[in-house]
Amino acid sequence: MLSIVRGGRQLTRxxxxxxxxxxxxxxxxxxxxxxxxxxFGIPERYLGSEKSVWVEYIxxxxxxxxxxxxxxxxxxxxxxxxxxxxxxxxxxxNVLLHQYTxxxxxxxxxxxxxxxxxxxIGRQLNPLTEVIVTAGAYEALFATIxxxxxxxxxxxxxxxxxxxxxxMVKAGQGVxxxxxxxxxxTNGVISxxxxxxxxxxxxxxxxxxxxxIILNTPHNPLxxxxxxxxxxxxxxxxxxxxxxxxxxxxxxxxxYKPNEHxxxxxxxxxxxxxxxxxxxxxxxxxxxxxxxxxxxxAGLIRNLQMxxxxxxxxxxxxxQEAVAQGFELELERLGRPESYFTxxxxxxxxxxxxxxxxxxDVGMVPTIPEGGYFMVADWTALTSKVRLEExxxxxxxxxxxxxxxxxxKLQGIPPSAFYSPEHSHLGEDYVRYCFIKKDENLKxxxxxxxxxxxxx
Ligand code: PMP
Ligand code: GLN
Numbered sequence: 001m002l003s004i005v006r007g008g009r010q011l012t013r014x015x016x017x018x019x020x021x022x023x024x025x026x027x028x029x030x031x032x033x034x035x036x037x038x039x040f041g042i043p044e045r046y047l048g049s050e051k052s053v054w055v056e057y058i059x060x061x062x063x064x065x066x067x068x069x070x071x072x073x074x075x076x077x078x079x080x081x082x083x084x085x086x087x088x089x090x091x092x093x094n095v096l097l098h099q100y101t102x103x104x105x106x107x108x109x110x111x112x113x114x115x116x117x118x119x120x121i122g123r124q125l126n127p128l129t130e131v132i133v134t135a136g137a138y139e140a141l142f143a144t145i146x147x148x149x150x151x152x153x154x155x156x157x158x159x160x161x162x163x164x165x166x167x168m169v170k171a172g173q174g175v176x177x178x179x180x181x182x183x184x185x186t187n188g189v190i191s192x193x194x195x196x197x198x199x200x201x202x203x204x205x206x207x208x209x210x211x212x213i214i215l216n217t218p219h220n221p222l223x224x225x226x227x228x229x230x231x232x233x234x235x236x237x238x239x240x241x242x243x244x245x246x247x248x249x250x251x252x253x254x255x256y257k258p259n260e261h262x263x264x265x266x267x268x269x270x271x272x273x274x275x276x277x278x279x280x281x282x283x284x285x286x287x288x289x290x291x292x293x294x295x296x297x298a299g300l301i302r303n304l305q306m307x308x309x310x311x312x313x314x315x316x317x318x319x320q321e322a323v324a325q326g327f328e329l330e331l332e333r334l335g336r337p338e339s340y341f342t343x344x345x346x347x348x349x350x351x352x353x354x355x356x357x358x359x360x361d362v363g364m365v366p367t368i369p370e371g372g373y374f375m376v377a378d379w380t381a382l383t384s385k386v387r388l389e390e391x392x393x394x395x396x397x398x399x400x401x402x403x404x405x406x407x408x409k410l411q412g413i414p415p416s417a418f419y420s421p422e423h424s425h426l427g428e429d430y431v432r433y434c435f436i437k438k439d440e441n442l443k444x445x446x447x448x449x450x451x452x453x454x455x456x
Pocket of ligand 1 (some may be wrong): 135136137138139162174216219220250278280281282287290291292451
C-alpha cells in the first residue's frame with residue numbers, strides 16, 4: 001500500500017516535470033549535456049554505425065511528402081485471415097493470449113514453423129530446439145551474429161548488403177570482409193542474375209579466422225535469387241573452412257517464375273552449419289508486426305536463445321498466435337494457386353514488369369529482379385535533369401534521391417547505403433525503388449517521372 005502511495009506521489013511529481021521538459025527542451029538538454037563527453041559517448045563498437053539510411057529517408061519522406069517507393073512495405077491490406085485472426089484473438093475467450101508466452105517462441109507458432117520448414121527442407125525439425133521466434137528478422141540476425149561472433153572473428157558480407165549486417169558484426173566485435181556482386185556486361189536488358197561474385201575473389205576471403213558468411217537470397221536490393229551452382233560454390237567454401245552460413249531468406253516466397261528459391265540449408269553438408277532467417281512481415285505483408293524467426297540445428301540455435309533470453313526474452317503473444325493461424329491455413333494449400341504465397345508472387349510479377357517499363361521509358365536502366373520487391377535502376381542517363389549540386393552528400397546516389405524526393409516528389413533509396421565506405425562508389429549510379437505498391441500508386445510514379453522527363 002505504502003509503495004503504491006509512494007508510487008502515486010512519484011507519478012504526480014514526475015508527470016508535470018516531464019511535461020515541462022517537453023516544452024522547455026533547454027532544461028532537459030542541460031542535463032544531457034552535463035552527461036555528454038567521452039564517458040557518455042557512443043561505445044567504440046558502434047562508431048561508424050551512427051548513420052542510418054532508414055532514419056534519414058523516413059524523416060525526409062515526412063518532411064517532403066513524396067510518393068514513397070523508398071522503405072520496403074506494401075501499401076495494401078494484408079490477407080484478411082491474418083487481420084481477422086488478430087481481431088478474434090483480441091476479443092476471444094482465451095485471456096492468456098494477452099499475457100507472456102514461451103520465450104523462445106509461442107508453442108503454436110514454433111509448431112507451425114517446424115511443420116512448414118520440415119516439409120520445405122525435407123528434414124524433421126524439432127519445434128522447441130531448432131526454431132526460435134524473434135522481434136522481426138532484424139532480431140534473428142542480431143541474435144545470430146551476436147550469438148556467434150567472438151572479438152576478431154571475420155564475417156564475409158556480400159555487397160550490396162542489407163545495411164544492418166555490418167553494424168551487427170561490429171557490435172559483436174567482429175571484422176566484416178566485403179565482396180561485391182558486380183554486373184556482367186550485357187547487351188540491353190540486365191537481370192539480377194547478371195550480378196555475380198568472382199569465385200576467386202570469394203575464395204580468397206576465407207581463412208582460419210572466418211566465422212561466418214551472410215547470404216541474402218532473394219536479395220535486397222538487387223532481387224538476385226542465387227542459383228544452385230552459386231550456392232554450391234558458397235557451400236563448398238563454408239565446408240572447407242568450417243564456416244557458419246547465415247541465410248537471410250526473408251523474401252523466400254517472392255520469387256518470379258521460372259526462378260526457384262533454393263534453401264542453402266538443403267545442400268549436402270549445409271544443414272549443420274546454416275541458420276536460416278525468415279520474416280512474417282514479408283511472408284504475410286505485415287511489416288509493422290515485426291515478427292521473425294530462425295531455424296537451424298539445436299547446437300547453433302542455442303546461441304541465439306542466449307542472446308534473445310537476455311534481451312527481448314519473449315515476443316508478442318497475440319501476433320505469434322495470429323501468424324501461427326496464418327501458417328496453419330497456408331500449410332493446407334501450399335503450392336496451390338489459392339496459396340497467398342503463390343498469389344502474391346504472381347501479383348508482384350506484373351508490378352515488377354510495369355515498373356521496369358516505366359523506368360526504361362524515362363531513360364533509366366533497371367536490373368530486372370528475379371525475386372524480392374525492389375528494383376535497382378541506373379539513373380545516370382538523367383544526370384542533366386537533376387541539380388546534384390543542390391545537395392551536399394558525398395555519394396551521388398544520395399544527392400540524386402534527395403533531390404528527387406524534394407523536387408520531383410518521388411522517393412527511392414540510395415544503394416550506396418548497402419556498401420562499405422570503400423566500395424560505396426559501386427552503388428552511386430543506381431537508385432532502389434520498391435514495387436510492392438497498389439497499381440494506382442505505381443501508375444502515379446510512372447506519371448510523375450514522365451511529366452518530369454517532359455518538363456525541361
Ligand atoms: N533482411 C532483409 C534482407 C530485409 O530486407 C529485411 C527488411 N526489413 C529484414 C532482414 C528485416 O526484416 P524484419 O522487418 O522482419 O525485421
Ligand atoms: N527491408 C525494408 C527495406 O529494405 C525495410 C528496412 C527497414 O525498415 N529498416 O526497405
